[in-house]
Each structure stands twice: as structure tokens, then as C-alpha cells.
Amino acid sequence: MTKPPESGKQRIMFDLSVTAAIARLVLDRPKALNAIPVAGWQDLASAADEAVRADARILIVSGVQDGAFCAGADISDFDAFQADPEARTAFRKAMRHGLDTLRDLPIPTIALVEGACFGAGVALAMACDWRVAGPGARFAITPAKLGIAYPQEDVHRLVSLVGVGQAARLLFGAQSIDAEEAARIGLVEVAASGDVEDAMRDLASAVIANDPQSLRVLKRGVGLASLDIRQDDRQDRAFESLLGSDVLSDRLAAHRARGK
Known part of the structure; x- marks a missing residue:
């Protein structure tokens, strides 16, 4: 639409x-x-x-x-x-x-x-x-x-x-x-x-095809890197948060199902 x-x-x-x-x-x-x-x-x-x-x-x-x-x-x-x-x-x-x-x-x-x-x-x-x-x-x-x-x-x-x-x-x-x-x-x-x-x-x-929230975090990371910022607490927290997300769980399950 x-x-x-x-x-x-x-x-x-x-x-x-x-x-x-x-x-x-x-x-x-x-x-x-x-x-x-x-x-x-x-x-x-x-x-x-x-x-x-x-x-x-x-x-x-x-x-x-x-x-x-x-x-x-x-x-x-x-x-x-x-x-x-x-x-x-x-x-x-x-x-x-x-x-x-x-x-x-x-x-x-x-x-x-x-x-x-x-x-x-x-x-x-x-x-x-x-x-x-x-x-x-x-x-x-x-x-x-x-x-x-x-x-x-x-x-x-x-x-x-x-x-x-x-x-x-x-x-x-x-x-x-x-x-x-x-x-x-x-x-x-x-x-x-x-x-x-x-x-x-x-x-x-x-x-x-990729996860929207992952893309937002990655885009912010690229922007920080362009400013020569090598570490950022907010990025660290976002990285860790995505590791515990439902999206990761669902996508891992789908990946494993395709491999069977």
C-alpha cells in the first residue's frame, strides 16, 4: 500500500x-x-x-x-x-x-x-x-x-x-x-x-529483510565510528539488549528450522 x-x-x-x-x-x-x-x-x-x-x-x-x-x-x-x-x-x-x-x-x-x-x-x-x-x-x-x-x-x-x-x-x-x-x-x-x-x-x-531495531543500532554505530568514536556506553547497552530480544529468539528458531 x-x-x-x-x-x-x-x-x-x-x-x-x-x-x-x-x-x-x-x-x-x-x-x-x-x-x-x-x-x-x-x-x-x-x-x-x-x-x-x-x-x-x-x-x-x-x-x-x-x-x-x-x-x-x-x-x-x-x-x-x-x-x-x-x-x-x-x-x-x-x-x-x-x-x-x-x-x-x-x-x-x-x-x-x-x-x-x-x-x-x-x-x-x-x-x-x-x-x-x-x-x-x-x-x-x-x-x-x-x-x-x-x-x-x-x-x-x-x-x-x-x-x-x-x-x-x-x-x-x-x-x-x-x-x-x-x-x-x-x-x-x-x-x-x-x-x-x-x-x-x-x-x-x-x-x-533485516530487523529494524538492529538497523537503527548499527546505523548509530556507523555514525559514531565516522566521528572516530571507538566506544560508547549507549551502544554497549543496545548491543546487550538485542542479545536478549524476542526478535533474536524468533530468528534463531527460524534459522534452525530451515537447517533441519
């Missing part, structure tokens, strides 16, 4: 649906190559939170079919920033809120990238747990071409994924790379040679 977004909720460009525990968040502004305006970042945050409230167990972020993933922030907003320092701050905070809300979701998230993924679109993809790229995907981080920079949090994520040298190459050169090269340097985890939707469905099916 597909669940629609909240009744009466109108978003600028993010369309959310939930089917069989899989949430799909689609950027739907094709005439602008899915560039995100300032107000769109709050929409991203609210849609991401709504997916969790709808009991989704995984969230897929993608562009409209046969279009770009995301061309970045909408540069038509940028003229107003030159004379308005408060607008600049509001933009930075809005983008941070949207991206960090997506990053901090308790459920696994996948960016399904087809077509152009530029600028803040790369930051959007990096806010997901992993990235699947189709054969026609192109990645570029181009703020230097406009004489601006990249938010430090997103520079940090980029360096964490690809290393200092490759991050410098992408940021300083501002040149585009294809899906194969993005996979080689670690910007994407899966470069699909065939139908990217098939690759995504295989991954999503594998994820939702």
Missing part, C-alpha cells in the same frame, strides 16, 4: 511516497534540473522526518525519472545574498538543517543518482548512507566557478569519503566525473552497469 504525504501539505519539489516499508523521496523540479531553492531545504527536512513517521524502514532519494538528480542550490536566489548578510546566513542554516536531518534519520538511506549531480546535489547525496549511480550519472562540485565555497560540514563529508587528495581535485578543479570514476574514488558505493532501479531494489530488499 502506498501512503501519500501529509494531508494538505504542499511542498516545493519533494514528493514522498511509502510502499511496503520503502519510502521514496523524489526531487521533482525538472525544468530547473532539480535545483533546490532556499525554501526547499526545509521541505527536505520535513519530508525526511515524515518518512520515519510513516514507518518506512528505508528511504530512497532520487530525481524524477529520466532527469537530473540535483543541479545543486538554485542560483537564482543568489542575487539577494550580495546585499543581505542575514539572507546569506539563513540560506546556510536552511541547507544545513535539511542535509543534517536527512543524515541523522534513524533508518538507512540511499541516494539513487541518475544524470547531473552537481554542487549541493553532491552534498545531498553524501548526506545519505550510501550512493547508487546509474550509467549516465555525472558528479561535479563547482562553487569555485562562481567564486563561492562549500559548507565546511560537506567538505568534511567529502574528505571522509574520498580522501584529501581526491576532495581537493573535485573542489579545486570543479570538473565533472562519471559514475565509474566516482565509484573508483569512493564517492559512490555502487555504479550500476545496467538498470539502476533494479540495483536499488535489490539493495532495498536486502535491507528491509
